[in-house]
Amino acid sequence: xxxxxxxxxxxxxxxxxxxxxxxxxxxxxxxxxxxxxxxxxxxxxxxxxxxxxxxxxxxxxxxxxxxxxxxxxxxxxxxxxxxxxxxxxxxxxxxxxxxxxxxxxxxxxxxxxxxxxxxxxxxxxxxxxxxxxxxxxxxxxxxxxxxxxxxxxxxxxxxxxxxxxxxxxxxxxxxxxxxxxxxxxxxxxxxxxxxxxxxxxxxxxxxxxxxxxxxxxxxxxxxxxxxxxxxxxx
Amino acid sequence: xxxxxxxxxxxxxxxxxxxxxxxxxxxxxxxxxxxxxxxxxxxxxxxxxxxxxxxxxxxxxxxxxxxxxxxxxxxxxxxxxxxxxxxxxxxxxxxxxxxxxxxxxxxxxxxxxxxxxxxxxxxxxxxxxxxxxxxxxxxxxxxxxxxxxxxxxxxxxxxxxxxxxxxxxxxxxxxxxxxxxxxxxxxxxxxxxxxxxxxxxxxxxxxxxxxxxxxxxxxxxxxxxxxxxxxxxxxxxxxxxxxxxxxxxxxxxxxxxxxxxxxxxxxxxxxxxxxxxxxxxxxxxxxxxxxxxxxxxxxxxxxxxxxxxxxxxxxxxxxxxxxxxxxxxxxxxxxxxxxxxxxxxxxxxxxxxxxxxxxxxxxxxxxxxxxxxxxxxxxxxxxxxxxxxxxxxxxxxxxxxxxxxxxxxxxxxxxxxxxxxxxxxxxxxxxxxxxxxxxxxxxxxxxxxxxxxxxxxxxxxxxxxxxxxxxxxxxxxxxxxxxxxxxxxxxxxxxxxxxxxxxxxxxxxxxxxxxxxxxxx
Numbered sequence: 001x002x003x004x005x006x007x008x009x010x011x012x013x014x015x016x017x018x019x020x021x022x023x024x025x026x027x028x029x030x031x032x033x034x035x036x037x038x039x040x041x042x043x044x045x046x047x048x049x050x051x052x053x054x055x056x057x058x059x060x061x062x063x064x065x066x067x068x069x070x071x072x073x074x075x076x077x078x079x080x081x082x083x084x085x086x087x088x089x090x091x092x093x094x095x096x097x098x099x100x101x102x103x104x105x106x107x108x109x110x111x112x113x114x115x116x117x118x119x120x121x122x123x124x125x126x127x128x129x130x131x132x133x134x135x136x137x138x139x140x141x142x143x144x145x146x147x148x149x150x151x152x153x154x155x156x157x158x159x160x161x162x163x164x165x166x167x168x169x170x171x172x173x174x175x176x177x178x179x180x181x182x183x184x185x186x187x188x189x190x191x192x193x194x195x196x197x198x199x200x201x202x203x204x205x206x207x208x209x210x211x212x213x214x215x216x217x218x219x220x221x222x223x224x225x226x227x228x229x230x231x232x233x234x
Numbered sequence: 235x236x237x238x239x240x241x242x243x244x245x246x247x248x249x250x251x252x253x254x255x256x257x258x259x260x261x262x263x264x265x266x267x268x269x270x271x272x273x274x275x276x277x278x279x280x281x282x283x284x285x286x287x288x289x290x291x292x293x294x295x296x297x298x299x300x301x302x303x304x305x306x307x308x309x310x311x312x313x314x315x316x317x318x319x320x321x322x323x324x325x326x327x328x329x330x331x332x333x334x335x336x337x338x339x340x341x342x343x344x345x346x347x348x349x350x351x352x353x354x355x356x357x358x359x360x361x362x363x364x365x366x367x368x369x370x371x372x373x374x375x376x377x378x379x380x381x382x383x384x385x386x387x388x389x390x391x392x393x394x395x396x397x398x399x400x401x402x403x404x405x406x407x408x409x410x411x412x413x414x415x416x417x418x419x420x421x422x423x424x425x426x427x428x429x430x431x432x433x434x435x436x437x438x439x440x441x442x443x444x445x446x447x448x449x450x451x452x453x454x455x456x457x458x459x460x461x462x463x464x465x466x467x468x469x470x471x472x473x474x475x476x477x478x479x480x481x482x483x484x485x486x487x488x489x490x491x492x493x494x495x496x497x498x499x500x501x502x503x504x505x506x507x508x509x510x511x512x513x514x515x516x517x518x519x520x521x522x523x524x525x526x527x528x529x530x531x532x533x534x535x536x537x538x539x540x541x542x543x544x545x546x547x548x549x550x551x552x553x554x555x556x557x558x559x560x561x562x563x564x565x566x567x568x569x570x571x572x573x574x575x576x577x578x579x580x581x582x583x584x585x586x587x588x589x590x591x592x593x594x595x596x597x598x599x600x601x602x603x604x605x606x607x608x609x610x611x612x613x614x615x616x617x618x619x620x621x622x623x624x625x626x627x628x629x630x631x632x633x634x635x636x637x638x639x640x641x642x643x644x645x646x647x648x649x650x651x652x653x654x655x656x657x658x659x660x661x662x663x664x665x666x667x668x669x670x671x672x673x674x675x676x677x678x679x680x681x682x683x684x685x686x687x688x689x690x691x692x693x694x695x696x697x698x699x700x701x702x703x704x705x706x707x708x709x710x711x712x713x714x715x716x717x718x719x720x721x722x723x724x725x726x727x728x729x730x731x732x733x734x735x736x737x738x739x740x741x742x743x744x745x746x747x748x749x750x751x752x753x754x755x
Contacts, residue, residue: 062655062748083659090657101652101752105250115656117239162656 006088006148007073009059009170010035014068016054016226028054031068037191038169041193041203043213046223052206053174055223059204060172061085072170075089089173090118094163098175100155102147102162108134108154109143112162119166126174133161137191154182160192162200171196173205177212189216235662237669245755246671247642255674258638260415261631262678262728263685270686270724274714275693276617280610282711286601290393293582296354296525296589298462298575299598301345308332345596349562353575360584365408365554366572368544368561369544373442376423383419383441387557389576392542393552395528402435402526409555411624413439418427420527431527441550443518443560518563522556564685567734598620628728631678632735639671639739650743651751664744671736679728683721690714 016029028051036059037040042080046052057063058070070078077088089095102111109130116126134143137157147155156176175199176192177185193216196203205216213220214232214234222230249253258538287293308744312335317329347366356364370385388395390405400417412605417425420434465619482503486496497720517643531546552560563568579585582603643650650663658666697713 062752081285085660086654086659086662089655093657095655097752101648101655103649103652105246114653118235118653118656118658118662120236122236129312166657171324200591 008035008037008040011055011058011069012056012069012071014065014070016051016063017066021061027201029058029065029131029228032226032228033068034170034221035229036170036204036230037201039197039200039201040219041196041206041217042219042221043136043217044204044206044221044223045208045210045213046047050223051226052223054226055171056174056204059170060095061089062095064066064102090115091166092169094157094166094168094171095165096156096171096173096176098178100147100179104147104154107144107146108139108158108161111147111158112165115166130161130163133165134158136195137161151184152180153188155178156188157191160188163231164195166202167199170202170204173203173216175207176205177207177209185212185217192216197200235658235667240665240669241673242668245489247646247670248673249325249644251645254638254641258631258674259678259681260632261634262628262675262732263682265624265628265631266679266682266724266728267685267689268627269621269728270683270716270720271626271689271693271714272617272620273720273724274686274690274716276613276620277717277720278713279707280613281715282708282713283609284606285711286708288582291391291578292602293606295586295601296577296579296585296592297600298347298351298577298592299346300571300574300597301596308335324518326608332739335407345428347573347575348568348571351571351575352593354595355575355592355597358577358588360580360588362576362578362580363408364575364751366558366561366575367544367554368557368572369541369548370443370557370560370564374550375440376437377441379423379551380442381419381422382674383442384547385550385552385557386542386544386548387554388414388542388545388551389554392545394531394542395545398528398531399525400529401432402524404526405551405553407555408553408574410525410553411556412523412553413441414526414551415439415524415551416547416551417527417529431483434524434527438521438525439518439524439550440521442685443520443563516673520560542673605675632731634737635671635674636736638674638738639667642670643667643743644741645753646743646748647751648748651748651754654746654748655701655752660744663746664740667734667740667743668733671740675729675732675735676725679725682728683724687716690716 011032011034014029014032015027018028019027030051032051032055035076044055054063058065058078065078068078072088072092074219077085080088102108103104103114106114109127112130112133113126116129117220121129131140131143134140137160139154139161142150142154142158145154149160150158156179159175163173171190171192177188180188189212192205193203203216205213205214207216217234219233220230221228238670251587253490284293306333313328313333315324319327352364352366363386367387369387372383372385374381374383388405390407390410392404395404395414399414402414405412415434417431420431423434425431425434483500484677486499486503489496489499491499528551558572561572577588580590585601587602591604593600653663653666693714694712697707698709701707701709
C-alpha cells in the first residue's frame with residue numbers, strides 16, 4: 001500500500017541499463033537523482049534515446065531501475081512486489097502516451113472506464129464517473145465514439161480523461177502532442193494543465209518540443225545520454 | 235477486476251474475431267455433443283432396462299435351478315487318446331472324450347428341486363417368498379367336450395398375463411385356486427364370438443390329471459394313432475400290448491436280422507419298455523373355476539426376453555401354489571422335482587448374497603443381477619469407447635482453443651500493455667485470457683449439450699426403429715438420461731479443459747513486459 005501522505009516523487013542515484021549490445025551494456029539512465037514536488041509541473045526534454053521515456057516508465061512503475069531508489073512519499077516503489085506496483089499504477093499514476101493507447105474496439109467512455117474496471121468499480125458508478133471525466137475534457141457528445149471515429153486531439157483528450165479518472169497523484173505524459181498539429185497540441189496541453197492543476201497532481205511531461213515544454217511546465221529538465229544536464233524553473 | 239467485466243472482455247474479444255471464435259466453439263460443440271450423447275445413451279439404456287425389470291419385480295427374483303451335476307474336472311485317464319494320429323486330431327478326440335465323459339456322468343450328482351429345496355431356500359435370510367414353477371398335462375372337461383391340455387403356473391402380478399387378459403381377472407395370490415384359460419381352448423369348446431369368452435368366466439372345468447402312461451402319444455405313437463382313428467384299445471388290449479412290448483427284447487433275439495440291426499432294435503425297444511410298463515396312477519380329477527381368459531400372445535412378444543415362456547402357449551394357467559399342489563400329487567413328483575423354483579428377495583441388494591447361499595446348498599441359480607452387471611459392463615465399455623473418441627475430439631478442440639488464445643494474446647499485446655499501465659495486475663491479465671478460453675469452452679459446452687438434448691427425440695425414434703421387438707430393451711422407454719450431475723458436470727469438465735488449454739497463453743500474456751507491450755505494433 002502506498003502512503004496516503006503523498007509529498008512528491010524522488011529518484012536517488014537511479015540507473016537503468018539494458019542488455020549488452022556489441023559487448024557493451026546500454027545505459028539508459030546514469031545514476032539520476034531528481035525530485036518532483038506535489039502539484040509541480042515539470043517538462044523533461046531531450047533527444048530521442050536520451051532516456052526521458054525510460055525515466056517516465058520508471059516513475060510510472062512500468063519498469064524497474066537497475067540500481068538506485070525511487071520514492072513516492074516515503075515508500076520505495078522500486079522494491080514493491082508486482083501486485084503492489086500494479087496498485088501503485090492504479091491509484092497514484094495517470095499515464096498519457098503519444099499514440100494515445102486507446103483500445104480500438106472500445107468506445108470513448110469504455111476506454112475512460114478502464115482504470116475503474118481494473119479497480120473493480122461497479123458499472124453504474126464507473127459509467128457516471130467516466131461520463132463526467134469526458135465532459136470535463138469537452139467530449140460529452142463523443143461518449144460512444146470509437147477511437148477510429150475520433151480525431152487525434154479528441155483521442156488524446158480521451159486518454160487524458162482516462163489518466164485522470166482515478167485522481168492520480170502523478171500524471172506522466174510521454175510526448176502527448178507528438179501526433180497532433182500545433183493548434184490542437186496547444187489546446188490539448190492547455191486542457192491537460194488545467195485538469196492537472198485542479199487536482200493538484202504532480203505533472204511530468206516528456207517532450208522534445210521546447211515550446212510545449214514551456215507551455216505545460218514551470219520546471220524544465222533536460223536529459224542527455226541518460227543524465228540530467230539542465231534542471232531549472234522557468 | 236470483477237468476473238462480469240472479465241466475461242465482457244472475453245465476449246468482446248470473441249466478437250472482434252467471429253470466424254476464429256466460431257471455429258473454436260464448433261470444435262468444443264462437437265466434442266461436448268459426442269461426450270454428452272455417449273454418457274446419456276449409456277445411462278439411459280441402463281436405466282430403461284433396470285426400470286423394466288424393476289417394474290416386473292424381476293430384480294428381486296432368483297431362479298433356483300436343479301444342479302445337473304456337471305463335473306468339469308475330467309479324470310486324466312478318461313481323456314487318454316490311443317493310437318497314432320496327428321496332434322490336431324489328438325486334440326479334437328481329447329475334446330470329444332472330455333465331452334463324452336461329462337455327458338455320461340452328468341446325472342451322477344444331479345440334485346433336483348424337491349420339497350426339501352423349497353424348505354431350505356425359504357430359510358435363507360432375506361428370502362421373502364418362494365414358489366416353484368410347474369407344468370402339467372390334463373384332460374380338460376367342459377360339459378360334454380374334453381381335450382388334452384397343457385398347463386403352466388403363473389405368479390401373481392405377471393405383467394405379460396395381465397396384458398393378454400381378454401376377460402375376467404389374473405391371479406391375486408400365490409395360492410389362487412382358480413384357473414385362467416387360453417382363448418384357443420375356449421374356441422375349441424365352442425366359444426367362438428369375441429364376447430363369448432366373457433361367458434366362460436365362472437364356468438367349472440374338470441381337469442383329469444394325466445399320468446406318464448397317458449403321455450405315451452409322445453413315446454408310443456401306435457397307441458395314440460389307434461385312439462385318434464377312433465379305435466382305441468380297451469383295457470385288456472392295452473394290457474396285452476404292454477405285455478407284448480415287454481417281451482419284445484426276447485422276441486428280437488429270435489428274429490433273422492443282422493447283429494447290428496438287432497442291437498439297434500433292442501436299443502429302441504429298451505427305451506420304450508420302462509415307459510410303457512409304468513404303473514398307471516389312480517385317476518385324479520380336480521374341478522376348478524375359470525376366472526380369466528387370455529388371448530394368443532403377440533408374435534412380436536412371444537418368448538420375449540425374460541418372459542415366463544412356459545405360460546406363453548399353455549391352455550390352462552394355474553397360480554403357482556395350485557399348480558405345485560397338483561404337481562406334488564403326481565407319483566413322479568419326488569423323482570423329477572420342480573422345473574424351477576423362484577425365490578423373491580426382500581431387497582434387490584440381497585439377491586447376490588442369497589444366490590451364494592443357494593449355491594452352497596448345491597443348486598444352480600440365475601438372476602437378472604448378473605445380467606444387469608454384464609449389461610452395465612458392456613454399456614460402460616461402449617460408453618468409454620465413445621467417450622474416448624469424444625475426449626479426443628475435445629482435446630483437438632482444446633488445441634484449437636490454445637491456438638485461438640495464442641493469436642488473441644498476440645493481437646491484444648498492446649491492450650495488455652494498456653491494461654497494465656492503468657493498474658492491472660499480472661493475475662488480472664491472466665484471468666482475462668482464462669475467462670476468454672473458459673467462455674469459449676462454456677459456450678461450446680452449452681451448445682453441445684443442448685444439441686445432445688435435442689437429439690433425444692430422434693435418437694429414441696431411431697433406436698426403437700432398429701431394436702428388435704423381443705429385445706431386452708423396453709421399447710416404450712426413453713433411451714437417453716440426463717441426470718443433474720451430467721448437466722452440470724459436462725459443461726464444468728469441458729470448461730475446465732478449455733481453461734487448461736488457455737492457461738499457457740494466459741500465463742504468457744500475464745508475464746508480458748508492459749513497456750514492450752505498449753510499443754507493440
